[in-house]
Amino acid sequence: MYICICKGVTERAIREQVCAGATCVDEVSRNTGCSTQCGKCLLRAQRVVEDARLASSSAPSGAAMGATASA
Numbered sequence: 001m002y003i004c005i006c007k008g009v010t011e012r013a014i015r016e017q018v019c020a021g022a023t024c025v026d027e028v029s030r031n032t033g034c035s036t037q038c039g040k041c042l043l044r045a046q047r048v049v050e051d052a053r054l055a056s057s058s059a060p061s062g063a064a065m066g067a068t069a070s071a
């Protein structure tokens with residue numbers, strides 16, 4: 001799912017950034033361009049970063065990515 005339409009940044013891309021070590025939305029923005037144009041996606045991006053950080057801190061390594069089932 002796209003989080004940032006302006007820059008074409010997906011939720012998955014943000015989660016990958018967190019798995020790679022990003023700790024805040026500013027870092028994700030620097031690396032992906034997310035939230036650097038109109039800024040309307042900033043809140044959503046922050047939520048994804050927070051959720052990914054929680055998931056990566058409480059799940060075994062590798063389980064944070066794609067852990068949600070899609071039906």
Ligand code: FES
Pocket residue numbers: 003004005006007034035036037038039040041042
């Ligand atoms: S939707 Fe992300 S900067 Fe516009």
